[in-house]
Amino acid sequence: MSFTEKAKNKVEQMAGAARERVGDMTDNESMRGEGASQQGDARAKQTGQNMKDAGSKIKDAFNK
Numbered sequence: 398m399s400f401t402e403k404a405k406n407k408v409e410q411m412a413g414a415a416r417e418r419v420g421d422m423t424d425n426e427s428m429r430g431e432g433a434s435q436q437g438d439a440r441a442k443q444t445g446q447n448m449k450d451a452g453s454k455i456k457d458a459f460n461k
Contacts, residue, residue, distance in 0.1 A: 402446055410439035 417432025419425070
């Protein structure tokens with residue numbers, strides 16, 4: 398996973414956390430849910446990229 402992809406995922410995760418906190422402070426359930434969803438999406442993308450990287454490393458190990 399490139400540094401750019403990692404940074405984008407981290408920014409999206411932080412934005413979701415901020416949105417969720419604002420939702421908590423303003424007692425806005427919709428915003429709170431959107432923030433939690435955004436965080437989950439970012440984590441899923443990161444997990445997918447990590448699995449892709451692991452698969453690539455395994456492939457490279459067998460090709461040596």
